[in-house]
Amino acid sequence: MATESVIGPVRRAARAFAWLAASTAATALLGGCGGTSGVSASDRAAQSPVSFDDYARLGYTLDWRTFPHVTPGERVEQVVFGDDTIAALEGGSFVTLMEANDGSFRWRVGISNSLAVFRDVEFHDSRLLVVGDADLYMLDLATGTIQERQRFDPIANSPVVRSGDLLAYGANSGQLVGHLTAGAGVKFWGHLMSGPISFAPVLFDADNGPAVMAASGEGSIVFATADRGRLLGRQRMFAGPGAQPVAGDGLVFIGSLDQSVYAFAPDESGPVWRHRTERPIESDPAYLDRVVYIELAEAGMTAFNADDGSILWSNVNLRGSIIGTREGMLVAWDEDRRVMRTVDASTGDAVETVSLPTIRWATIEPFENGDLFTLSDTEVLARFRGR
Secondary structure, three states: OOEEEEOOOOOOOOOOOOOOOOHHHHHHHHOOOOOOOOOOHHHHHHOOOOOHHHHHHHOEEEEEEEOOOOOOOOOEEEEEEOOOEEEEEEOOOEEEEEEOOOOOEEEEEEOOOOOOOEEEEEEEOOEEEEEEOOEEEEEEOOOOOEEEEEEOOOOOOOOEEEEOOEEEEEOOOOEEEEEEOOOOOEEEEEEEOOOOOOOOOEEEEEOOEEEEEEEOOOOEEEEEEOOOOOEEEEEEOOOOEOOOOEEEOOEEEEEEOOOEEEEEOOOOOOOOEEEEOOOOOOOOOEEEOOEEEEEEOOOEEEEEEOOOOOEEEEEOOOOOEEEEEEOOEEEEEEOOOOEEEEEEOOOOOEEEEEEOOOEEEEEEEOOEOOEEEEEEOOOOEEEEEEO
């Protein structure tokens, strides 16, 4: 099953998460002096040296480094993991497909002009789906040839989640849309909400099969079956999500701008639980083994019992997001401070801490005991395997 890591918040749902995310994340990503401005691959590598000892302390060793195509002045915006390939989408609409085993290029393709807005990339059977705001491009996985183009109606304002031939996305009008890619490609179902939808819908397992949840910028929440869009429930927060929601074991977890962490279920009339905080939440939640991990401004990284919202531990000195696990320990990436830590999952205590000043993004794929992937300021993508 293909999975995705989006530069910015990491979403981990049925795709093993992971969702371009909110406008705040996109702004942070694209701010400052973006792009490689035509710098050669060798210079890109030289400007992003690898500290082998630091990665060894975290339990990793370098496997390969590669150089996705980047239009001068642009940056890589998404990295998507397939079964044996990795796709990188940059802001100038170029997609690079790389072999997962060694990082070598299979192809690179420019999808459209630089004025187009692209929301997402998805693997689907023998195709790579490139999601624009108005159009869906279907590329042959072997050659990169554009085989088909479909229109979105309404246009997409969020990344997508895929369930079979169905893509679910959010529109600026506040509509949760199910787009059927089979055949000519049509809007198959939709549900209207209050406020625009910027974060990707969340795919999760409901009692009657795959379902999706979307949350709008005004706090409206809709649950629907993925196949036919049958409404499962509606709920509400006092403000929209501040980061990409995640799901696990039939529940959806949201850090909200109304200063609360929520757990929702489609068959409930209100939240399963709610934890109020001192400030709006804009950090990325992660879910593993009935525990939700999320950074709170006043308490640092906090572990919640997913069933009832009770706090298992918190560490005010631990910041960022939990991006995966390594031999029973959590791995935390602090994007703001560019620090990576291994963390005792039972106590929240940091075990190893290393500074990675040239790295702007990191994820572990798969989430549990997978390989570490990093992206540098000069757009060098690296894979590190466990030692």
